[in-house]
Amino acid sequence: MRKVMDMTKHEVIFPGDLKLTVEDGTTLKEVMNDAGINFDFPCGGRGRCGKCLVRITAGVGEALAEEKKKLTEEQLEEGIRFACITKVHGNMTVEFLSDKNIQHKILLSSLDRSAKVEPHITKRYLEVEKATMTDHRTDWQRIKDGLTAQGNIAEITNNPVDVLRTVPDLLRQNQHKVTAVVYNNEIRSLEPGNTTDKLYGMAFDIGTTTVAGFLMDLYTGQQLSVASTLNPQTQFGADVISRITHVSNDPNGLADLNRVIIQAINKLIGEAAEKAGLTRNDIYAVSIVGNTCMHHLFLGINPRDVAIAPYVPIVTDSIVVDPQDLQIEMNPAGKVFVLPNIAGFVGADTIGVLLATELDESEEIKLIVDIGTNGEMLLGNKDHILACSTAAGPAFEGAQISSGMRGATGAIDHVTFGEELTYTVIDDVEPLGICGSALLDTVAGLVECGLMEDTGRILKPEEVTHPIGQKLKDRLIEHDGSMAFLLEETKTKKIMVTQKDIRELQLAKAAMAAGIQLLVKGYGIEVGDIKEVLLAGAFGNYLNPHSACVIGLIPRELEDRVKMIGNAAGAGSQLALLSSGEYQRCGNAARNVEFVELGTNPAFTDTFAEQMLFPEPNE
Amino acid sequence: MRKVMDMTKHEVIFPGDLKLTVEDGTTLKEVMNDAGINFDFPCGGRGRCGKCLVRITAGVGEALAEEKKKLTEEQLEEGIRFACITKVHGNMTVEFLSDKNIQHKILLSSLDRSAKVEPHITKRYLEVEKATMTDHRTDWQRIKDGLTAQGNIAEITNNPVDVLRTVPDLLRQNQHKVTAVVYNNEIRSLEPGNTTDKLYGMAFDIGTTTVAGFLMDLYTGQQLSVASTLNPQTQFGADVISRITHVSNDPNGLADLNRVIIQAINKLIGEAAEKAGLTRNDIYAVSIVGNTCMHHLFLGINPRDVAIAPYVPIVTDSIVVDPQDLQIEMNPAGKVFVLPNIAGFVGADTIGVLLATELDESEEIKLIVDIGTNGEMLLGNKDHILACSTAAGPAFEGAQISSGMRGATGAIDHVTFGEELTYTVIDDVEPLGICGSALLDTVAGLVECGLMEDTGRILKPEEVTHPIGQKLKDRLIEHDGSMAFLLEETKTKKIMVTQKDIRELQLAKAAMAAGIQLLVKGYGIEVGDIKEVLLAGAFGNYLNPHSACVIGLIPRELEDRVKMIGNAAGAGSQLALLSSGEYQRCGNAARNVEFVELGTNPAFTDTFAEQMLFPEPNE
Secondary structure (H helix, E strand, O other), rough: OOOOOOOOOEEEEEEEEEEEEEEEEOOOHHHHOOOOOOOOOOOOOOOOOOOEEEEEEEEOOOOOHHHHHHHHHHHHHOOOOOOOOOEEOEEEEEEEEEEEHOOOOOEEEEEEOOOEEOOEEEEEEEEEEOOOOOOOOHHHHHHHHHHOOOOOOOOOOOOHHHHHHHHHHHHHOOOOOOEEEEEEEEEEEEOOOOOOOOOOOEEEEEEEEEEEEEEEEEOOOOOOEEEEEEHHHHOOOOOOOHHHHHHHHHOOOHHHHHHHHHHHHHHHHHHHHHHHHOOOHEEEEEEEEEEEEHHHHHHHOOOOOHHHHOOOOOOOEEOOOOOOHHHHOOOOEEEEEEEEEEOEEOOHHHHHHHHHOOHHHHHEEEEEEOOOOOOHHHHHOOOOOOEEEEEEEHHHHHOOOOOOOOOOOOOOEEOOOOOEEEEEEHHHHOOOEOOOOHHHHHHHHHHHHHEEEEOOEEHHHHHOHHHHHHHHHEEEEEEEEEEEEEEOOOOOEEEEHHHHHHHHHHHHHHHHHHHHHHHHHHHHHOOOOEEEEEHHHHHHHHHHHHHHHHOOOOOHHHHHEEEEOHHHHHHHHHHHHEEEEHHHHHHHHHHEEEEEOOOHHHHHHHHHHHHHOOOOOOO | OOOHHHHOEEEEEEOEEEEEEEEEOOEEEHHHHHOOOOOOOOOOOOOOOOOOEEEEEEEOOOOOHHHHHOOOOOHHHHEEEOOOOEOOOOEEEEEEHHHHHOOOOEEEEEOOOOOOOOOOEEEEEEEEEOOOOOOOOHHHHHHHHHHHHHHHHOOOOOOOOOHHHHHHHHHHHHOOOEEEEEEEEEEEEEOOOOOOOEEEEEEEEEOOOOEEEEEOOOOOOOEEEEEEEEHHHHHHHOOOHHHHHEEEEHHHHHHHHHHHHHHHHHHHHHHHHHHHHOOHHHEEEEEEEEHHHHHHHHOOOOHHHHHHOOOOOOOOOOOOEEEEHHHOOOOOOOOEOOOOOOEOOHHHHHHHHHHOOHHHHOOOEEEEHHHOOOEEOOOOOOOOOOEEEEEHHHHOOOOOOEEEEEOOOOOEEEEEEOOOEEEEEEHOOOOOOOOOOHHHHHHHHHOOOOEEOOOOOOOOOOOOOOOOHHHHHHHHOOOOOOOEEEEEEEEEEEEEEHHHHHHHHHHHHHHHHHHHHHHHHHHOHHHHHHHHEEHHHHHHHOHHHHHHHHHHOOOHHHHHEEEEEEEEHHHHHHHHHHHHHHHHHHHHHHHHHHHHOOOOOOOHHHHHHHOOOOOOOOO
């Protein structure tokens, strides 16, 4: 007898040697569903989202147009296909891709950092069956069953009245085709038809001065647009303390500060959405970092205690809030994810930095310094992290410096000392003043060229003995009864660094340096054990590490280990937005970081005094 | 050497032979806290709530005034004391009371049923420590730690912005003394000072005609007041179907019906609170039962599908809702607990009945019948329960009956046939008409006295042969071309039961009886296997079981097993309000009840036709 081969049946082999005989033309999705294989088809199996990837190691056919559009040539050659639309037309062996294989890389501007995109909010397309006389499950039950049948969601635990009210008309008016917006195990809303292709979020970094928002695709992790604005709270005070004072003095102060920051966030959502060709209704998730005061004001919580010893905030936990509870104008089914704080002056922005730098997963001990009006510092590795904050004062940001200005057009941003003095100006225009990085360079130059004592006293021209210093001593001029160093003289004004400016800088750098010393001591290590120094923040991105080491802001022996990482807080916000795992991780990290209170540390005053001196220059 | 006894130390022995040496004058609460014994002090240990009972089996002292006030003499003699205020003044042996011992009995008017009071919402008094330079926990963390330290709450899982906003001022203005309102593991609100003594709730039964609310003390289970009102939805239609028609025909129909029932609930909360000397803000929990249509309208969900085959509601799950989402005016930190449904015509009211009767825990098979416009029936025991519903029509409620009226003042409610005919009238006034129970008695009398054929045809006087019937045959009169039976003739009108009335009743009783027959058949038992028949509902409380059996509404052989249980749905609502365990149980029960659709059952039509006949009377 001759065995007749049935050409309409094929054998498909899945991992675990699971062999299935299937009809010709069946999709892999149908095969897997029938076999009870738990697999995720986010867009409901329409070849849209490109998330249901499998590798066909034997029997792979020509890729379909949808696959060619979304996959790389390399992937196509490897046999990667969409399980939802690939049809079986012969015997086939299928492999699943591990999580690692399908992870999307999040590219962060300044950090070489990748993470798996796993958005907090997900969407699931459903074709809900209709009730019959023999199947009495309710519409709501069918929706829940449809979601759990798709895998990844074990159980729906909520029965929200607002969503239930939409069910009758929504199903009837859309041929029972809906998209569920899901957060954790909760249905947040139902949308008509298939809307799985639209899922966006915005990561915010609320600075005391500037608010920046990054609009991201929550499927790919891609950044689609950026919008930023001056923090409108500046009208009530330039810094944290003056805003807290406003809250304490004015009965409407808290409401004012909360209202204007919410308005700014709403404005940025609208702008960023428009730039990306979207609407604010397409935004389903928002993440927030900011210092503890910005954090409290954003949430409408009185930050008063942050300014009063023992400087303890009201709350440090990760907080997830409904947009309505904050008047955030985005998709109301979305959620706002606020990163946790550590202490009154170590805020969610520092947690963002921690997240972006993965300090909590580092084998090596690293020092992370976020320099601004306050200097926040983290020291440690995956086993233990210490944090502290010092009131550095505004010198690093160019404030309260005689010729100081922010790092904007016209600011001298870098100064080089040599036989002649050279400098660069932001946007190459006539210089208007100096910003923090140029102040640092200048003071470092004064140290290295013997134009200043280690106490910070600027020498008189006749006291200068250093050979290069000799060439520059004409720039030492008298100003207000002390000496100053002249950088430039224009028709209208002198741009200089005065004795008083040096004192301001000394206070700031001593506070920072003392903080570093005490963290190192508290950690029980030597400075040399620090393998990397990461400078975060806008200022941290501009300063010359050499200058920072020459003046003793950063210990000199670490100079070649310094790396500038830019706005790491914003990068952390993006990570927390794109990945529920990362957000979870920062909650744990915040609880495990040990906060070191410098104010009550008896060694602080002595260390601070020591650090007021400038180090001896290397030859 | 002589051993000196230290008179200021005593030994306290706890269960498990735990021996502790404690200072004289220490309270048992302090001892237990220090020893890490997990024990519940709901009022924070001030001798107020009387919930922290222990039995002192050796070394018991005189009871304190607070104890004498709250405990019975029997309890005091047994050595029962409050652990929070009892001080150790000698060696002592302490026993914990098992859950069973301390359970408060909930007395339900018509049911011999007790349950443990374990309210959904609890209150905890806290004296929150202040932050110091060495203890940097936030205020919020201290509150959470204070709650978990009291036992019974393992973890607080929410960080609600609205509550966080209240923290700074609340603590400062109340010497850090606050009461937390807790639901599950969530803080719902913080109240100034100690408010643990105020914790009340209202159980509602939303009937198609009448809405009743019972105000209960959530600590003791005591009913403090009752308020009821006509369901204002009657202005849009007397019954379920006409209200659904209004929803379908009028674009504002759903909003109208939802608005008026919410207004009624709010009115009843206010009334019941006032009667009990409370305010609506003292109400922290509300429970709701009602038929599926009332349930959907209360929640604002379109009930249209309930009236269209296959009669499937939108949702059957237990639903817990924030008061704000329903515009319920009660304490906003409270919750509304809606009981689950089973099917379109087996609603949350039936689940209330199930809960009150404990059918799901019964060893014996019982039949529960809730008679109204619809007849809902449950048959089963702890292993399996079947449910069905039949459209009984309004006959049982006295509607669409020629002389019919509701069971109100002036209604003939019971009729006795004998040599002379006697009857009783509600409130002993001049009779105005008959209500359902009297209709049943009359028809049963007609059967038993041979004044009617088994087909339901009323005999003419000359056809009567039964000896007692002979004495009453003058009451057989012509009316609209058929016969009628005259009960009373007043100056202005005749109160009678007409041939048409009999036909209405026949339809109703045939539907109910057929439902019972099919449930019995579906369950695979004989009628005689039913050990108890429980009649619920207002009508079920008035009818004469003998009459119900004579006309065949209830199988005759079960007559001596019939018990009337009154408003069991309302009792179930009270249980679900007072006990989170009972509410949990009804969710499970609702999922496990098997709904039997009579409409598609091919045997229904035949059985219905059979049951149209009246049974042969016993001699």
